[in-house]
Amino acid sequence: MLSINLGLTLTVVGMTTVFSFLVLLVLIMSVSSTIIQRFFPEKTNLDINEKKTNDKKVKIALAIAVSKAKEEGLIS
Structure with a gap:
């Protein structure tokens, strides 16, 4: 009987x-x-789209600058 009690005790403790x-x-x-999401949030689609929009705006600005420089004869 002692081994059954010991076995049950060991099982319950385990x-x-x-x-x-x-x-x-x-x-x-x-x-x-919770901590990771608070300090390192995932980028949303809005953040990614905003970056793409900024890249497009930079490309447009560069194209305008190059065309004006060509008009003024600064570059050939």
Whole structure:
């Protein structure tokens, strides 16, 4: 009878330890996810589109500058 009690005690202690570890793991992952999202947010499509728009505006400005420089004879 002693070995059955010892086996059940060991099983309960082991399962409680594993359950506690998993709960702690889930809590730590949730907190770290919140912290990471707050300080390192993902770029949204708006940010990417804004960058593309800025690139297009820079290209247009360069094209205008080159054409005006050609008109004025600064470059050939």
